[in-house]
């Protein structure tokens with residue numbers, strides 16, 4: 512049974528512009544499963560629909576169409592059970608200013624009906640670097656510390672499925688490392704993790720599988736390693752003096768004097784260098800780097816721009 516199952520999920524919001532009653536689709540027929548024990552990444556630019564999808568999963572927003580289950584429990588029909596299985600760290604910093612950190616965690620425990628939870632609460636405080644803030648009032652905490660409390664709150668009932676919506680956006684390096692160490696440990700211990708992030712290197716380092724979302728549609732869904740393999744593995748970057756012949760320029764990304772060729776292997780790199788030399792173009796600087804998820808992301812995002820409705824026509 513999948514940990515999370517999105518089945519043809521669509522979400523229409525009232526359109527900001529246009530005639531009264533007009534809607535736009537923030538999510539358009541999104542379907543994929545996340546298996547138990549996975550560390551899964553949901554990537555996409557701002558406005559892609561990541562938070563909307565997570566709000567539907569958490570039962571905070573209703574899907575216009577489709578169905579979502581958590582370990583087999585429908586998030587609408589079986590809300591309480593589904594919610595108990597989830598630990599959701601929201602993108603927005605929301606907190607209750609009246610309590611101190613330990614009180615906030617005890618209240619959250621009570622909300623989930625977990626009693627005598629102090630040992631786990633202590634472990635959370637320790638693992639998230641909050642131990643010396645246990646008695647501090649929530650409103651005295653810095654943004655980064657509040658973020659840690661949000662994570663602790665989401666995990667207070669030891670949920671089997673952990674969901675983090677851009678938990679490290681605008682957060683210091685130290686917290687990122689603390690957080691990832693802890694979440695990776697929970698994942699090794701069997702917890703399923705769904706993470707949305709802007710930091711592609713984070714997704715590359717942590718996620719076994721990745722879905723890419725663009726304007727509400729899934730445009731890629733693959734193992735991280737396959738996604739990286741599918742893209743050209745290297746980038747040859749030249750600084751040139753002169754102009755490339757049109758056939759060469761067509762194969763490159765040209766920004767003024769900087770020219771970048773995507774290449775799969777050393778042979779291809781040699782080929783480009785030879786062609787440039789033959790064309791009589793002077794090379795002032797050479798750099799070869801490995802493609803990373805960022806390159807793949809740009810690749811996928813730009814190649815799906817023009818292809819809507821024309822995928823089958825291409826290459827025919």
Ligand SMILES: Nc1ncnc2c1ncn2[C@@H]1O[C@H](COP(=O)(O)OP(=O)(O)O)[C@@H](O)[C@H]1O
Nearest residue numbers: 524525537555556557558559560561562563564
């Ligand atoms: N409550 C809402 N009402 C109307 N439009 C919304 C609402 N929430 C989000 N949107 C719109 O839906 C789209 C997806 O937003 P969101 O899910 O927040 O994307 P992401 O988290 O990927 O940045 C955006 O165009 C956003 O403006």
Ligand SMILES: [Mg+2]
Nearest residue numbers: 561562602677
């Ligand atoms: Mg968001």
